[in-house]
Amino acid sequence: MSHNGFFGTFGGKYVAEVLRKPLDDLEIAFDKAMQDPSFLEELRTLQRDFIGRPTPLYFAENATKILGGAQIYIKMEGLAHTGAHKINNALGQALLAKKMGKTRIIAETGAGQHGLATAAACAKLGLPCEVFMGEVDVRRQQPNVAAMEMYGAKVISVKSGSKTLKDAINEAMRDWAAHFDNTHYLIGSALGPAPFPDMVRFFQSVIGKEVQEQSQERHLDIAALCACVGGGSNAIGFFAPFIDKDAPRLIGAEAGGIGPGQNENAVRMSGSAAKDGIVHGYKSRFLLDDDGQVAETRSISAGLDYPGIGPQLADLGKNGRIEFRAITDNQALEALQFFAKNEGILFAMESAHAGAVALQIAKEIPKDKAIIINMSGRGDKDIFITSPVFRPFEWEQFLQSELDRLKQGTDIHYAESLPTNLKKELENK
Amino acid sequence: MTSQNQIRLMSHLVAGYPNLDVSLEVADALVRGGSTFLEIQLAFSDPSADGPAIQNACAHALSNGFSTQKGLAFIGEVHQRHPEIPLFLMTYASLAYTPGIENFIKEAKKVGVTGVIIPDLPFDQDEGLTAACKKYGMENIPVAAPSMTPERLNKMIDAKFTYIYAALRAGITGSETTIDSQTLQFLDAFSKGSSKILGGFGIRSGSQAKQLANHVYAVVAGSVFVHEITTHYNPQNENESKMKIASAVETKAKEITSL
Numbered sequence A: 001m002s003h004n005g006f007f008g009t010f011g012g013k014y015v016a017e018v019l020r021k022p023l024d025d026l027e028i029a030f031d032k033a034m035q036d037p038s039f040l041e042e043l044r045t046l047q048r049d050f051i052g053r054p055t056p057l058y059f060a061e062n063a064t065k066i067l068g069g070a071q072i073y074i075k076m077e078g079l080a081h082t083g084a085h086k087i088n089n090a091l092g093q094a095l096l097a098k099k100m101g102k103t104r105i106i107a108e109t110g111a112g113q114h115g116l117a118t119a120a121a122c123a124k125l126g127l128p129c130e131v132f133m134g135e136v137d138v139r140r141q142q143p144n145v146a147a148m149e150m151y152g153a154k155v156i157s158v159k160s161g162s163k164t165l166k167d168a169i170n171e172a173m174r175d176w177a178a179h180f181d182n183t184h185y186l187i188g189s190a191l192g193p194a195p196f197p198d199m200v201r202f203f204q205s206v207i208g209k210e211v212q213e214q215s216q217e218r219h220l221d222i223a224a225l226c227a228c229v230g231g232g233s234n235a236i237g238f239f240a241p242f243i244d245k246d247a248p249r250l251i252g253a254e255a256g257g258i259g260p261g262q263n264e265n266a267v268r269m270s271g272s273a274a275k276d277g278i279v280h281g282y283k284s285r286f287l288l289d290d291d292g293q294v295a296e297t298r299s300i301s302a303g304l305d306y307p308g309i310g311p312q313l314a315d316l317g318k319n320g321r322i323e324f325r326a327i328t329d330n331q332a333l334e335a336l337q338f339f340a341k342n343e344g345i346l347f348a349m350e351s352a353h354a355g356a357v358a359l360q361i362a363k364e365i366p367k368d369k370a371i372i373i374n375m376s377g378r379g380d381k382d383i384f385i386t387s388p389v390f391r392p393f394e395w396e397q398f399l400q401s402e403l404d405r406l407k408q409g410t411d412i413h414y415a416e417s418l419p420t421n422l423k424k425e426l427e428n429k
Numbered sequence B: 001m002t003s004q005n006q007i008r009l010m011s012h013l014v015a016g017y018p019n020l021d022v023s024l025e026v027a028d029a030l031v032r033g034g035s036t037f038l039e040i041q042l043a044f045s046d047p048s049a050d051g052p053a054i055q056n057a058c059a060h061a062l063s064n065g066f067s068t069q070k071g072l073a074f075i076g077e078v079h080q081r082h083p084e085i086p087l088f089l090m091t092y093a094s095l096a097y098t099p100g101i102e103n104f105i106k107e108a109k110k111v112g113v114t115g116v117i118i119p120d121l122p123f124d125q126d127e128g129l130t131a132a133c134k135k136y137g138m139e140n141i142p143v144a145a146p147s148m149t150p151e152r153l154n155k156m157i158d159a160k161f162t163y164i165y166a167a168l169r170a171g172i173t174g175s176e177t178t179i180d181s182q183t184l185q186f187l188d189a190f191s192k193g194s195s196k197i198l199g200g201f202g203i204r205s206g207s208q209a210k211q212l213a214n215h216v217y218a219v220v221a222g223s224v225f226v227h228e229i230t231t232h233y234n235p236q237n238e239n240e241s242k243m244k245i246a247s248a249v250e251t252k253a254k255e256i257t258s259l
């Protein structure tokens, strides 16, 4: 828990005065809900039946044998409804907002996973939902836009700034500042002004609590937990029950992008590029230029492509409890392939960063100990990102034929099996 | 409130929008139009309290290569031209916190800034902003909002700031504000204190200013001027648009300040 909204020197409520009251009201409502057995019971039931909890703790036996070190376990958050851990938080906050009498939910999204989770939670709870999404992300994450709309959410394309996640957060804050009377801002990671970091950690800590129970049942001796860190919600929820203990090692994987240079990654903790700063209502480590302008970031995984990090993780990194590693796009892609081929499990690009850490450290750790990877999401959503990397030619042909078919208005049953030029190219290969 | 038979106005501009040259012209025009104070905004990449007009102006300034150093030099230039006009620097916490609050204030003082407005540094959690301002003989001007609880409002009043910026409604800069009895009640709540109230948010016309005049020390207007600039700016014809902008801005300022 924070002390008055602070984790060491990080955190706080650095917002314009207009947002102070809604934040204070939210804090009171959240504290009350935490003491309310009926709220907690309703949440537990929804977690079980709607999200599909508990998610399995899976022993990756093949990976363990190949790597020849510690036993590799995978916490399968990707099996949660809507495909990622994001639903844990979305559902919890939506339920709280409903109890507060709010009649409208707004959210920001980058990759679309949080928007998707929020849209689904709102559909379930009967709350109208609007999702702010940068124009660039709307363009590159169309499948999730379509899914959000299927759940009845309205997706608003944000055209300001760099037109990505950080701008979607700005736009959601602007909307909230005007409509907090009836609207709850359902933030998607363990960041932003207090009480969001505490609240999001609480809703995500169901991951860590299950891991604790599941590993005790199996008498696992856990050496390390690995999680990817965008804003940090899956990591802080996974780590939560272990933070105040000396063991296991807690390792956060940041987006190393295409390299260590400026604007090439989203490394806030493991490199030396980030600074203490105040952005988006909280104090933490941010990628900023010398003036304090927010820097552009880069990662193959949209979910890790954010210039800040949740304040509690920043504090735990500063005091050494959490280790951070930068994992490059290529290392993440290798990990993705490794687990897909050897375990039949397709990680989300974000989660593959955590998988890559396990590949790095497995051999250093004795065989009687366990490493647990949090697979925060499954990889189906990334097909538009991984296909151009792994099979660019076939993908291009597929898109072209889909486009032709759409233009001609032909039903899939009447489409040619393969475009003739593709057949020829494949024959020549 | 009024002085010399006109309504006091704190007019706002974004340094470097549409470019440094034209924005200097804008500052002159705002002064000719009768402004008592100028509020000069230093563009930040993520202006989360601003509406589309000011967002766009900030983005434009940044894409032109705006930097804090250039912004401060700009303020210095305005100060030399209009030494009698108090200049308030408005920006976001990141730009003040990154170089170090005290450093930032020291540099601002050097170029002639009278006070700073940083909406996302709460007055009771200000990272040493008020103390630094005191040290260098400047004012920290907190931003109040109608959503504040009476306790918090009183806490702000009791802190005895020389000026308080009262944002007249919830939301962000730019959209239209309706002034009703609740707005005036909010403003009048400050009368028990000693702070001078700068009241605004979405003020676009002389008639709105007249409604406020008796309830504030000065009226604040910002997006309305940015809008004039955006409307009249034509990068193909710098000189002509400079003249058009200056005249439109001056006319608008006169409308707002006239009794």
Ligand SMILES: Cc1ncc(COP(=O)(O)O)c(C=O)c1O
Residues within 6 Å of the ligand: A084, A085, A086, A110, A111, A112, A113, A114, A188, A189, A190, A228, A229, A230, A231, A232, A233, A234, A235, A302, A303, A304, A348, A350, A351, A376, A377, A378
């Ligand atoms: C599957 C997945 N993992 C991780 C993240 C990163 O977020 P966080 O660090 O808050 O867990 C995202 C964000 O979109 C995601 O979709």
